[in-house]
Amino acid sequence: MLGTRFTTGSPTWIDLGAPDTAAAAAFYGAVLGWEFRSAGPEAGGYGFFQQDGRTVAALGPLTEEGAESAWTVYFGTPDADATQRAAESAGGGVRLPASDVMEAGRMAALTDPAGARFAVWQPGTTRGLDRTSETNTLVWVELHTGDPEAALGFYRTLFGWRWAEMTVPGMTYRVVSTAEGDQQDASFGGVAELQDAAEPARWVPYFAVVDADATARSVQGNGGSVLMPAADVPDVGRIAWLADPSGATFAVLKPVPMD
Numbered sequence: 001m002l003g004t005r006f007t008t009g010s011p012t013w014i015d016l017g018a019p020d021t022a023a024a025a026a027f028y029g030a031v032l033g034w035e036f037r038s039a040g041p042e043a044g045g046y047g048f049f050q051q052d053g054r055t056v057a058a059l060g061p062l063t064e065e066g067a068e069s070a071w072t073v074y075f076g077t078p079d080a081d082a083t084q085r086a087a088e089s090a091g092g093g094v095r096l097p098a099s100d101v102m103e104a105g106r107m108a109a110l111t112d113p114a115g116a117r118f119a120v121w122q123p124g125t126t127r128g129l130d131r132t133s134e135t136n137t138l139v140w141v142e143l144h145t146g147d148p149e150a151a152l153g154f155y156r157t158l159f160g161w162r163w164a165e166m167t168v169p170g171m172t173y174r175v176v177s178t179a180e181g182d183q184q185d186a187s188f189g190g191v192a193e194l195q196d197a198a199e200p201a202r203w204v205p206y207f208a209v210v211d212a213d214a215t216a217r218s219v220q221g222n223g224g225s226v227l228m229p230a231a232d233v234p235d236v237g238r239i240a241w242l243a244d245p246s247g248a249t250f251a252v253l254k255p256v257p258m259d
Contacts (some may be wrong), residue, residue, distance in 0.1 A: 001141055002132050002188040006076045009159025009178045010168060011141050011188055012121045012128030012207055015058035017067060018246055022044055023061055024069075027244050030138040030222045031215060032207060035256045042102075054130035056137045069246035072119050073141050073203045074107065075159060080122040083158055084108040090157045100124075108177035112154050114201035115144045120158075133208065139253055140206035141189040144199070148174055148191045151201075163191070168233070170195075202249070204241070209252045216252070219244070 002253045018024035025036035028134045035058060046060035048177030062069065064163040069202045076085040080098040087110045088094060095117065096109035105124040113115050121128065132138045152174060155161050165172050171193055177186040194201065209215045212230040219228060227249065228241035237255040244250070 002141075003231050004127075004129060004132055006123070006128045007178050007180045007186075008063045008076055008078060009155075009161055010076050011132075011138065012076040012123070012188075013058065013100070013119075014071060014129070014138055014141075015046075015060060015074075016248055017060060017062045017064075018069050018072050018186050018244075018248070020246070021047075021059055021061055022248065024244065024258055025049075025226065028057075028059075031218045031224070032209075034136070051134075051136060056129060056131050069244070069248040070117065071203075071205050071248055071250055072109070072117060074119040074121040074128075074204060076128065077120045077122050077159070080106045080108045080120050083120045084110065085212060086158050087112075087154075087200055090154050092154065093142075094218070098122075102222065112151060112201070114147065114151060116143060116145060116151070116201040116203055128161050135208055136209055137208060139208040139255070142200055142204045142206065143189070143191045144204065144249070145201040146190065146194050148172075148193050152176070152191060162186075204249055204251055206239070206251045209254055212240045212252050213253045216240045216242060 018106045028034045036047055038047040042146035048055045049057040077197055084098050093111040098108040099105050103124050104126040106122040107119055109119045162177045162183055163174040165174055174191040175187050176189045216226050216230055223245035225243045227243055230238055230240040232238050237253050239253045241251045
């Protein structure tokens with residue numbers, strides 16, 4: 001289960017690059033109830049989405065030339081520079097070399113060999129998000145890629161991930177866990193094969209919600225779009241794939257009750 005006791009390879013942070021940060025803050029405020037707080041004048045427009053004063057995500061302006069609005073998942077590492085080198089050696093790419101984020105930590109923005117974008121976070125004063133796996137917070141991350149086995153091999157080289165296969169309608173799904181702890185308890189995401197070869201490889205964040213259908217309606221009512229209407233997934237919950245007004249993809253999940 002995705003939590004805040006961060007270990008190597010676990011999702012520790014997530015942020016949105018948006019062409020209009022004020023509009024993005026208003027959208028996610030309306031849809032997920034988040035409040036935006038600027039990180040200060042020295043942060044270049046970057047700031048934090050918060051829930052009850054606790055950081056649940058972050059938001060900043062697009063900084064890469066030609067970049068499209070998208071969510072980026074950060075994975076924890078004890079050494080961002082070493083992980084960057086490992087990614088390059090394993091066929092990945094570097095979008096932003098490892099650099100310090102003031103005293104908060106050190107990060108690098110990378111791509112895997114199939115082109116899926118992600119980042120790594122070496123903690124300083126900031127270990128990661130304050131709250132996950134609660135209503136309107138990050139609960140799962142999912143990689144969609146053309147060759148799941150090759151992708152998993154790449155990420156295992158970087159983080160030592162483990163995975164278990166499960167059969168779902170139309171595909172084999174891989175549930176991914178960090179290298180440490182009980183494998184089921186340490187699971188945080190999954191890997192699925194692209195259903196359309198024309199789609200890009202990408203990481204998609206899932207946010208837990210009380211009502212996936214109502215959230216989808218709210219997204220549409222606030223200028224976003226529904227990419228996949230809400231549907232039930234046995235033993236998982238009810239999910240919907242959505243996009244904000246700038247086209248950034250995300251998903252929502254109403255989890256089945258835990259025993």
